[in-house]
Amino acid sequence: MKVLFCTDGSKISYNALHNFATWCKDAIVDAICVIDWSFIPDDINIETENFSTNCANIADGILEYTKQEVEKYGLLFGEKIKNCGSVVESIIDQTIKEKYDLVLLGSHGKKGIQKWLGSVSREIAYNNTLSTYITKEENNKKRVLFATDGTDSANYAITEAIENLNLENKEIFLCTVNETPDMLFLDGTLDTNWILSIEKQLQDFSQKTIDNLKDRFRHKNIEIENSIILSGNPAQKIIDFAKNNQIDLIVLGSKCKTKMQDFLLGSVSKRVLENSKADVLIYKDSL
Numbered sequence: 218m219k220v221l222f223c224t225d226g227s228k229i230s231y232n233a234l235h236n237f238a239t240w241c242k243d244a245i246v247d248a249i250c251v252i253d254w255s256f257i258p259d260d261i262n263i264e265t266e267n268f269s270t271n272c273a274n275i276a277d278g279i280l281e282y283t284k285q286e287v288e289k290y291g292l293l294f295g296e297k298i299k300n301c302g303s304v305v306e307s308i309i310d311q312t313i314k315e316k317y318d319l320v321l322l323g324s325h326g327k328k329g330i331q332k333w334l335g336s337v338s339r340e341i342a343y344n345n346t347l348s349t350y351i352t353k354e355e356n357n358k359k360r361v362l363f364a365t366d367g368t369d370s371a372n373y374a375i376t377e378a379i380e381n382l383n384l385e386n387k388e389i390f391l392c393t394v395n396e397t398p399d400m401l402f403l404d405g406t407l408d409t410n411w412i413l414s415i416e417k418q419l420q421d422f423s424q425k426t427i428d429n430l431k432d433r434f435r436h437k438n439i440e441i442e443n444s445i446i447l448s449g450n451p452a453q454k455i456i457d458f459a460k461n462n463q464i465d466l467i468v469l470g471s472k473c474k475t476k477m478q479d480f481l482l483g484s485v486s487k488r489v490l491e492n493s494k495a496d497v498l499i500y501k502d503s504l
Contacts, residue, residue: 218241218243218245218318218319219315219317219319220237220241220245220247220318220320221315221317222247222287222321223248223251223341224248224250224279224283224322225304226275226282230323231286232353232354232355233321233322233351234286235355238287238290238291239290239383240382241383242382243292243293245292245294247295247296247315248280248295248296249300249311250280250283250300251299253304280298281297305337305340305341308337308341309341309344309347317347319349320348321349321350323353324339338351342497348377348500350497351490351496356496358466359388359465360388360442360465361384361390361464361468362458362462362468363430363468364392364451364455364485365392367425368472370472370501373500374471374498375430375468375470379434379437389440390444390462390464391431391434392446392455393423393427393446394448394450394455395416395419395423395449420446423446424446431444445458451485455485455489456489459489459493460494466497467489468498468500471484471485471500471502
């Protein structure tokens with residue numbers, strides 16, 4: 218697996234590396250550090266002030282330290298990448314130049330109105346092609362929740378995770394969430410028998426989804442700690458379950474969407490990422 222680790226030298230970014238290293242079977246890790254001068258007033262001449270040289274030296278130091286941290290955790294270090302300009306654009310440009318399986322980065326986990334002001338982690342995660350692993354804080358790196366709805370994108374995420382994650386001696390949780398009929402439809406006068414029939418079909422489908430998932434893990438000799446079928450708003454139920462069970466990592470699948478589709482429709486992965494303290498690993502299914 219080839220990983221692009223994005224760092225600004227902060228503890229938050231290295232929390233992501235430390236958490237991820239315990240889940241990763243093996244990986245080649247490239248590290249990118251971007252010097253963003255956009256905050257500097259126009260009347261400051263960065264060349265005259267030797268600002269560019271100082272920033273470049275700082276970036277070199279960050280990348281060298283990153284190399285040591287990557288190798289300390291038994292991962293292979295690939296390339297040091299230093300760039301200037303927009304952080305988000307530089308990261309995306311690098312993923313275009315070089316194919317990566319995953320982009321790894323930390324998030325400040327901002328709340329309220331700050332969430333809407335944008336952040337590097339949010340912009341990268343909402344990009345329509347990049348699978349991402351995002352950390353907000355260092356955790357126990359022990360409990361992982363696979364959240365599935367039985368769709369192709371969820372199955373793709375589980376396949377990738379089983380193949381690439383080190384699940385040995387981890388506590389594995391499985392969950393799927395049924396949206397209740399009163400959430401699926403606006404008309405409150407629907408026939409009661411019809412609603413009960415829909416609920417029964419949803420329950421049967423969810424049980425089949427969980428059973429199939431258990432079989433997949435069983436074939437890999439991976440034990441399941443707990444599996445559950447929940448009802449309600451999928452994103453909120455996943456967030457609550459993760460909090461109540463002290464989940465360290467949530468694995469989700471996401472269908473690639475345009476930015477407009479994502480803005481209008483929202484997504485489970487988006488809400489979970491913004492509102493859960495656990496690490497979130499989002500696999501993007503481009504098919």
